[in-house]
Amino acid sequence: MHVLILGGTTEARRLAELLHGTPGLRLTSSLAGRVAAPRLPPGEVRVGGFGGTEGLTAWLREHAADVLVDATHPFAGTMSFHAAEAAADARVPLLALRRPGWVPVPGDRWREVDSLAEAAAALPGLGRRVFLTTGRMGLAAFADLPADLWFLVRSVDAPEPPYPARTEVLLDRGPFTLDGERDLLRRHRIDVVVTKDSGGAATAPKLTAAREAGVPVVVVRRPPAPEGVPVVPTPEDAVTWLLAHPGHRLPPG
Incomplete structure (x- = not known):
């Protein structure tokens, strides 16, 4: 076969x-x-x-x-x-x-949206230091947001423009640990997370770290x-x- x-x-x-x-x-x-x-x-x-x-x-x-x-x-x-x-x-x-897919639990501050464009539109007012974990594709949706927003973009390979002007790129590959995600949020003073509902355990620790820190998470629903x-x-x-x-x-x- x-x-x-x-x-x-x-x-x-x-x-x-x-x-x-x-x-x-x-x-x-x-x-x-x-x-x-x-x-x-x-x-x-x-x-x-x-x-x-x-x-x-x-x-x-x-x-x-x-x-x-x-x-x-x-x-x-x-x-x-x-x-x-x-x-x-x-x-x-x-x-x-x-x-x-991931399921919210008590303490999560999720805002669910249907696209990266909707995720970008939801950011102003939620936070100013954004942990963007949607991969290197689709960053153009965030490129024209106000300049007071700062982005930490994590991806396996380096992204190509267009992407937000104030962007720091972190090249890394999961699985990620809870301690590592806690440290990342604290070290970069992250006050909002953006992710796709990828599901699975490899990248889920960021959700726990965000819940513990009281950080809101914008979650893009699956197509x-x-x-x-x-x-x-x-x-x-x-x-x-x-x-x-x-x-x-x-x-x-």
Whole structure:
């Protein structure tokens, strides 16, 4: 059984690690190529886009893929819809591996919005020293905000303009610790945090640190996802689903 994993996430890499070496299974992981030095999963790896739905459909057919796993980032909405359309066109079963979103708890001061533009519009009046943890893409939404706002931007790779004039860039990669996030908020005198609802544990400590410090958090809600696609929350659940699939020639275990 040939499985194509649309990856680039922690969960995708973990799924590849769990499946690597399984008898009767061939594994290919696809990375978008947006990170300069990604952590490569085991098994076959391809890097770069497919060329939209038609390109992905052609790849699935050409490489005789039996199952497609969408393990992309929760905010890679366009790719998820391409995956659903391509899987239907190529008549290949599709499984979505999607980490659960974050849920506010007592003490959180969240303001939920639907886009980066709405997040930017919400900032004036909330704080003046902003911890921006939405990645290096989309910073243009914050570029024209008042000059009295200062931004700490954390990303894996250095962002490219446009971005706010008063910006300090912190190059770092999760997972992050609670002690580290507490220190970061205190050291940079952060009084408002902006994040996407990425979910998962790797970057969640910032939410706890913000709650402890009484710092408000602007949370960008997830974009819509394709309907009618089976969804599992963890790599382990994905393994169970895949090994029970009729295309797998050996029984689980």
